[in-house]
Amino acid sequence: MSATPASNAVPDLAAFSLRPEMPISAAANATAAADCCQSSTLEKPEYLGTRPRSRRKSLLVRIAVPAALLAGWWYGATTGRISSSVLASPGDVLRALVELQQGGELTEFLLASLSRAALGVSLGVGVGLLLGVTAGLTALGEELVDPTMQMLRAVPFLALVPLMISWFGIDERFKIVLIATASTFPMYAYAYLGVRGVDRKLLEAAQGFGLRGWRLVVTVILPGALPHLLMALRICMAISVVGLIAAEQVGTTKGIGYLVLLAKQYYRQDYMVLCIILYATLGLLYDGIIRVLERVLMPWRRPGAVR
Amino acid sequence: MMGAPSAIADAAWPRAVDPPGHAPGGLAVDIRGLSKAFGERTILAGVDLEIRRGEFVVLLGTSGTGKTTLLRILAGLESAEQGVVLVPKVRTTVYQEPRLVPSLRVAANVTIGQRRSEATRQAALKALAEVGLTGHARAWPATLSGGEAQRVALARALVREPELLLLDEPFAALDALTRLQMQDLVGELFVAHQPAVLLVTHDVDEAIRLAHRVLVLRGGRFAVDLRIEAPFPRDRNAPAFLEHRRRLLSELGVAAH
Numbered sequence: 001m002s003a004t005p006a007s008n009a010v011p012d013l014a015a016f017s018l019r020p021e022m023p024i025s026a027a028a029n030a031t032a033a034a035d036c037c038q039s040s041t042l043e044k045p046e047y048l049g050t051r052p053r054s055r056r057k058s059l060l061v062r063i064a065v066p067a068a069l070l071a072g073w074w075y076g077a078t079t080g081r082i083s084s085s086v087l088a089s090p091g092d093v094l095r096a097l098v099e100l101q102q103g104g105e106l107t108e109f110l111l112a113s114l115s116r117a118a119l120g121v122s123l124g125v126g127v128g129l130l131l132g133v134t135a136g137l138t139a140l141g142e143e144l145v146d147p148t149m150q151m152l153r154a155v156p157f158l159a160l161v162p163l164m165i166s167w168f169g170i171d172e173r174f175k176i177v178l179i180a181t182a183s184t185f186p187m188y189a190y191a192y193l194g195v196r197g198v199d200r201k202l203l204e205a206a207q208g209f210g211l212r213g214w215r216l217v218v219t220v221i222l223p224g225a226l227p228h229l230l231m232a233l234r235i236c237m238a239i240s241v242v243g244l245i246a247a248e249q250v251g252t253t254k255g256i257g258y259l260v261l262l263a264k265q266y267y268r269q270d271y272m273v274l275c276i277i278l279y280a281t282l283g284l285l286y287d288g289i290i291r292v293l294e295r296v297l298m299p300w301r302r303p304g305a306v307r
Numbered sequence: 308m309m310g311a312p313s314a315i316a317d318a319a320w321p322r323a324v325d326p327p328g329h330a331p332g333g334l335a336v337d338i339r340g341l342s343k344a345f346g347e348r349t350i351l352a353g354v355d356l357e358i359r360r361g362e363f364v365v366l367l368g369t370s371g372t373g374k375t376t377l378l379r380i381l382a383g384l385e386s387a388e389q390g391v392v393l394v395p396k397v398r399t400t401v402y403q404e405p406r407l408v409p410s411l412r413v414a415a416n417v418t419i420g421q422r423r424s425e426a427t428r429q430a431a432l433k434a435l436a437e438v439g440l441t442g443h444a445r446a447w448p449a450t451l452s453g454g455e456a457q458r459v460a461l462a463r464a465l466v467r468e469p470e471l472l473l474l475d476e477p478f479a480a481l482d483a484l485t486r487l488q489m490q491d492l493v494g495e496l497f498v499a500h501q502p503a504v505l506l507v508t509h510d511v512d513e514a515i516r517l518a519h520r521v522l523v524l525r526g527g528r529f530a531v532d533l534r535i536e537a538p539f540p541r542d543r544n545a546p547a548f549l550e551h552r553r554r555l556l557s558e559l560g561v562a563a564h
Binding site: 201202204205206208209210211215219220223224226298299300301 | 382383384399400402404406408409410411419420421447448449463467
């Protein structure tokens with residue numbers, strides 16, 4: 001229909017629209033609207049889409065809440081509203097940090113913990129991925145693997161500590177196996193979910209073009225499951241910190257779990273808070289790692305690669 | 308059983324009975340007594356079908372008449388319940404959706420499932436050139452429009468030089484203009500490669516534009532086996548075209564105006 005509101009372009013319809021008994025048709029509506037708008041004003045359509053946001057503003061908002069928490073802590077400690085027996089002051093924590101850094105313990109502890117976490121998570125992720133893909137791919141695999149995994153998944157891995165100590169001793173082997181066990185299950189669950197969630201139609205087409213076996217897994221299934229796998233990796237990394245605290249309570253004099261033990265034994269409030277801050281920093285680090293992996297491993301999902 | 312398909316008069320279309328490059332009179336599809344039911348519902352009731360090498364057959368039918376089921380049985384995606392189904396070794400399918408692997412670039416999608424070599428890479432680039440997408444070899448599928456993605460799917464099907472090309476409503480999801488362009492493209496590619504083609508569609512005009520033979524599936528059997536002997540490209544306003552359209556629409560239960 002013409003965009004001009006003049007009713008003489010469609011005289012017959014304009015005449016119909018005046019008759020109340022006429023059924024409401026789109027054309028009649030449009031004409032009626034055109035009639036009415038000669039008296040009322042036009043307006044710009046309200047934009048309902050998303051507007052581009054400035055990166056600086058976004059970053060500022062992101063930082064705002066943690067910064068406010070920090071400021072509140074600082075303010076409470078300096079004005080004496082938060083007693084140092086409840087929460088160490090930021091100054092104390094900073095001093096503890098400098099003390100540990102100068103003694104070389106901080107770097108040593110972090111390196112020891114990170115290498116344990118890295119080994120344990122790699123091992124657990126490998127096993128979880130293998131089992132999850134097996135269960136996700138075939139009915140036989142699902143029948144073989146899934147019931148056992150669902151049962152074992154319900155066992156809190158911290159309950160396995162005494163058993164693992166009796167099996168593996170209290171040295172490195174026990175620590176790595178504990179973290180590996182903890183990270184096997186999330187990876188299993190997400191790998192299974194991810195493999196199951198791969199587009200059936202895509203699989204059908206790929207198989208039709210002769211892609212079978214491990215080539216199908218590597219070319220279509222794993223890339224399709226990748227968002228789930230990265231989510232699992234996030235969870236495994238977070239769980240590894242829990243595993244570290246439990247594992248580093250015995251058989252070591254290094255690591256951020258050992259630092260917790262020290263804080264507890266000597267009742268060092270500043271160490272306790274420092275540990276919390278270290279964990280938070282690890283969280284940031286892990287998030288960064290995953291973000292980098294997402295960019296590197298899924299170039300087809302990068303902005304610019306998506307229409 | 309169908310009788311021997313007749314020759315098409317026009318030079319642009321290979322003769323159905325004796326297409327160059329294939330054994331004369333060879334069959335690309337041989338179906339006898341094919342039955343298929345989903346639960347209580349019989350979809351195919353003892354269907355017989357022969358498709359010659361180099362023959363373009365279009366399968367029409369309203370929704371749920373078993374067109375796609377028949378095609379999927381030929382593609383090995385559904386099992387035949389009863390009857391004999393014979394197909395050539397090299398057969399490829401283009402689906403309604405492009406079904407490109409999002410994590411592979413366009414050229415890698417075209418050669419998916421093939422051995423990686425310089426020869427296959429060259430073949431992929433040639434196939435992409437044929438569908439007019441030379442510049443898109445390194446693009447990600449997510450950056451393509453619907454029509455472009457479907458042309459990649461077509462290149463992927465043709466790069467293997469199939470003896471039987473199965474097209475499952477490949478233009479249904481495209482806009483009307485792109486659909487017409489794609490029909491022309493399929494016509495050109497058919498002349499260049501001469502596979503036997505089974506095209507499943509709802510579109511009567513599309514069927515008359517492209518087919519040597521139009522089949523209408525109704526009640527689990529072929530109600531119509533119409534030979535179209537007009538030269539190509541076919542004039543949509545020719546009396547014969549209109550007559551075919553009227554006939555097919557009435558067979559499909561739609562009044563033609």
